[in-house]
Amino acid sequence: MAKIKFTSALRRFFPQLCDLECEGESVQQVIQSVEEQFPGIQDYILEEDGSLRKHVNIFLKEELIQDRNTLTDAVNASDEILVFQALSGG
Amino acid sequence: MHILIGTTKGLLVYRHSTFLDDPVLVKTHFLGFSVSMAFIDQISGRWWVGVIHKHWGQKLHFSDDQGKNWSITKLPSLKGEKLPNGKLAKVRQIWSMASGGSDQSKNLWLGTDPGALFHSTDNGHTFNLVSSLWKHPSRLKQGQWFGAGSDYPFIHSIVINPEDSNHVFIAISCAGVFETKDGGTTWNPRNNGLIAAYLPNPNVEVGHDPHLLLMSSSNSNILWQQNHCGIFVSKNNAASWENIANKEGIPNYGFTIAIDDDFEGRAWVIPVESDERRIAPNLKLQVYQTDDFGKHWFEVSTGLPKELSFDIVLRQSFYKKSNLMVFGTTSGNVFYTDSTSLTWKSLATHLTKVNCIFIY
Numbered sequence: 001m002a003k004i005k006f007t008s009a010l011r012r013f014f015p016q017l018c019d020l021e022c023e024g025e026s027v028q029q030v031i032q033s034v035e036e037q038f039p040g041i042q043d044y045i046l047e048e049d050g051s052l053r054k055h056v057n058i059f060l061k062e063e064l065i066q067d068r069n070t071l072t073d074a075v076n077a078s079d080e081i082l083v084f085q086a087l088s089g090g
Numbered sequence: 091m092h093i094l095i096g097t098t099k100g101l102l103v104y105r106h107s108t109f110l111d112d113p114v115l116v117k118t119h120f121l122g123f124s125v126s127m128a129f130i131d132q133i134s135g136r137w138w139v140g141v142i143h144k145h146w147g148q149k150l151h152f153s154d155d156q157g158k159n160w161s162i163t164k165l166p167s168l169k170g171e172k173l174p175n176g177k178l179a180k181v182r183q184i185w186s187m188a189s190g191g192s193d194q195s196k197n198l199w200l201g202t203d204p205g206a207l208f209h210s211t212d213n214g215h216t217f218n219l220v221s222s223l224w225k226h227p228s229r230l231k232q233g234q235w236f237g238a239g240s241d242y243p244f245i246h247s248i249v250i251n252p253e254d255s256n257h258v259f260i261a262i263s264c265a266g267v268f269e270t271k272d273g274g275t276t277w278n279p280r281n282n283g284l285i286a287a288y289l290p291n292p293n294v295e296v297g298h299d300p301h302l303l304l305m306s307s308s309n310s311n312i313l314w315q316q317n318h319c320g321i322f323v324s325k326n327n328a329a330s331w332e333n334i335a336n337k338e339g340i341p342n343y344g345f346t347i348a349i350d351d352d353f354e355g356r357a358w359v360i361p362v363e364s365d366e367r368r369i370a371p372n373l374k375l376q377v378y379q380t381d382d383f384g385k386h387w388f389e390v391s392t393g394l395p396k397e398l399s400f401d402i403v404l405r406q407s408f409y410k411k412s413n414l415m416v417f418g419t420t421s422g423n424v425f426y427t428d429s430t431s432l433t434w435k436s437l438a439t440h441l442t443k444v445n446c447i448f449i450y
């Protein structure tokens with residue numbers, strides 16, 4: 001199972017959120033697996049059409065994912081995924 | 091009464107009891123996040139708050155215990171819908187909310203950017219797109235609905251006739267005022283007499299920019315609006331509009347308006363210098379009142395700062411409930427007064443931009 005880590009900013013809304021090991025052959029499937037454990041978290045990460053929110057980044061093996069629209073980047077069991085917010089000011 | 095003040099950095103809740111005492115800060119909520127909409131359902135007592143997260147999108151929260159505990163509800167969806175330009179439509183911001191009257195106690199309406207209206211018949215558990223408005227021929231044709239200060243049009247005013255909950259007006263920047271008399275099955279533009287000075291034809295049927303729309307609670311035939319191109323009143327249920335701004339001076343341009351519950355011809359506006367210079371006129375924060383449907387305007391600024399001010403007031407940031415009037419500025423200052431004495435007092439300073447105020 002892939003390991004997935006989250007920005008601490010998401011713990012304000014999901015206090016129990018921690019590093020997880022999730023099933024899934026694509027980033028989309030992994031996010032769906034996270035959603036099953038933390039209902040509602042998908043709405044924070046993804047737009048209503050399933051694309052990645054503009055100011056959220058997902059790193060797969062330390063690289064930004066390629067497919068922000070449908071999250072089809074392939075995930076292997078040994079991979080590590082990081083969900084992080086883009087930096088912004090104001 | 092509670093005063094809900096939504097700012098770009100959180101929600102402040104004050105309690106007002108009597109004009110003998112200053113309102114008291116009860117609590118702050120959603121600190122660090124922009125509160126785009128605050129609404130209290132006067133039938134259920136439920137508090138609703140729209141919160142914009144810079145990273146995590148728009149959220150819709152509610153509380154049934156006056157803010158002690160908050161829940162989040164599923165945001166209405168435009169999944170699969172497209173904008174007139176062919177792009178996928180997404181709910182970008184919650185702008186307005188209104189509840190049905192006592193004859194429709196579980197009905198809620200929700201206005202959003204990009205110009206989508208949603209309706210709930212289960213007290214906000216679920217919202218459905220009002221497709222009759224979404225598919226209105228004027229929206230589907232590019233150039234009649236368009237953004238103003240935003241990339242897309244947004245529904246900022248929802249006005250329900252207290253005598254008939256199926257009779258609803260909405261106001262859209264930009265498109266104009268629309269009316270339904272059948273609970274949202276059919277909609278018709280009601281913009282006769284408005285001016286769209288920024289268009290080649292200022293007298294178009296659709297393409298207007300009402301900044302805020304209000305209905306008299308004592309006479310549903312009377313509607314008021316602060317518009318991009320003046321201040322307008324209708325005495326015939328929006329069949330026609332009359333420009334009552336002082337076209338040579340102030341008040342004219344502005345975003346917000348408040349009206350009196352009992353005195354039909356009385357309203358207040360907080361002018362902005364002009365479309366080109368969105369600052370307090372002559373760099374002085376001012377409130378103007380009319381008692382005769384805009385034939386005459388006079389200043390009622392006693393108590394407001396006399397020193398240089400950039401403060402202006404956005405459309406949702408001026409609210410009157412009974413005799414209590416409160417407004418908050420883009421510079422983070424909040425003032426209140428008893429509408430019968432009209433001596434403004436400072437409620438809060440050094441905040442950030444005030445997006446919205448609701449009192450109940």
